[in-house]
Amino acid sequence: MAQQDVENTRAAYEAFGRGDVMAAIEAFADDVEWWTSESLPNGGLIRGKDNVLDAWSQIPNYATEFAVHPDQIVECGDMVVVRGHQHMKTKDTGESYEGPFVQILEMRDGKVQRAEFFEDSGKVLEALAGQNIELGVA
Numbered sequence: 362m363a364q365q366d367v368e369n370t371r372a373a374y375e376a377f378g379r380g381d382v383m384a385a386i387e388a389f390a391d392d393v394e395w396w397t398s399e400s401l402p403n404g405g406l407i408r409g410k411d412n413v414l415d416a417w418s419q420i421p422n423y424a425t426e427f428a429v430h431p432d433q434i435v436e437c438g439d440m441v442v443v444r445g446h447q448h449m450k451t452k453d454t455g456e457s458y459e460g461p462f463v464q465i466l467e468m469r470d471g472k473v474q475r476a477e478f479f480e481d482s483g484k485v486l487e488a489l490a491g492q493n494i495e496l497g498v499a
Contacts, residue, residue: 363436366468370441373473374431382417386410390472398482426450429462441466447480458485 369388376384389395395407395416402423403416420427431445443464450457460481467475 363438365471366441366466367434367436369471370434370443370466370473371431374429374434374443374445378428378430382414386414386417388473389413389476390469390474393473394475395478396476397478398480400482401485404482421452423452424449425452425455426457439468441468449485454490456487456490458487460484 373385373388376382389410391410392408393410393413395413397404399405403419407413407416427447427449429445429447431443433444435442443462443466445462445464446460447462448457448459462478462480464479465477466473
């Protein structure tokens with residue numbers, strides 16, 4: 362199952378990259394937990410596949426460009442670790458952010474049960490300065 366988890370993760374990133382969020386979200390369990398830094402837009406802990414989709418749908422409110430590119434995807438027992446880079450161009454100011462990320466995915470029955478996304482949130486916040494957005498999860 363471990364190699365299948367890697368392939369499912371790769372397919373989800375590819376789907377997200379081409380804008381097919383409905384295909385990407387299929388990699389997640391219905392009761393998934395999604396975490397990013399509380400200091401970022403839609404940051405903090407989000408529970409449930411529908412709420413993750415809602416968070417993803419907010420990206421165009423603050424970014425005209427947003428992409429995550431996995432450079433390496435490896436299995437670690439019941440986890441998949443993704444190391445990659447991301448790009449964002451902000452909507453209101455046109456500022457750009459380029460930087461690395463790591464995502465740790467806890468898998469169960471072939472689906473993502475928990476996702477933790479780590480990035481340089483300070484640099485992201487610098488790019489987002491001047492944006493008319495709310496930070497964190499309401």
